[in-house]
Amino acid sequence: MLLALGATAIVIVALLWEVAAPRVVAAARQRRARRRRLDDAELYDPGRERRAEQRARALLKSCVNAEEWAMYRDLGFLRVWGKSVAPVSRGRGSRLGAPYAYLIYPHKPIVAYLPQTSTLLSEYCIEFLDESRPYGSPRLPDSDDVLAKWMALTGDEERLINNANMHLPGRQVDPKQVRRDLWRLGRWERERLGRAGTSPREVSAR
């Protein structure tokens, strides 16, 4: 009798487990996910992010020249001149191609353009993600993102461009905003030149 009851109890427990197991596993998974979300929320600290940005700005200022720093501080972006100058054939002989430049925005694609005509050439989408998420986020502070782009562009433009995803202008950065920024940059440079009495390329070399 006892043996029969025992066997019946084992069968009932086994059947209940079969029915309940998926729910138990799902509940445990949900609890883990909820705890992970809470941990992430605890990891995000606005004060720490602000301090990180301050450190990043100090680092950027120590790397770029005075004009570039002032440009970033006043306008919110950096201009970097392109280095590759391809020869362009025009009739007899050839001449150097028109200079081009890039605008570096924090956490936005790099925009290539022709300074002489303000023609937008392309957007280069690039990210510097730290997947180890040391402080809960893979994203660098804004100024560190700008500095990383600046170092990669001035250090090895070709490598950076090869790593980037290239798109036509306007995919992520509004062309109207870029043109407005170029106009602001022109005005900003004229004001600076008015004070310094030098040409734009001379100033940017400092």
Place this chain on the structure above:
Amino acid sequence: MRPGHGEVLLAEGDVEVAEEERALIEAFREQLDAGMWAAVPTVDKGGRREAELVRSFEEARHADRVIFFPRAAGGR
């Protein structure tokens, strides 16, 4: 450079001192093994500031500082 923190000092020392040089090389390799890029800020004779991407400690031996940042990848 670290997300959420900014600049983090990893190691400092004098390459002329053997023990400190070893520590610097170890820190350098650790960062490169972790997939970081290394750059040395430079100033040329005309005052133009740029960065030089370096791939070995030897290339950065005489630099005042080396900045490590996450490797560039194509974004969306």
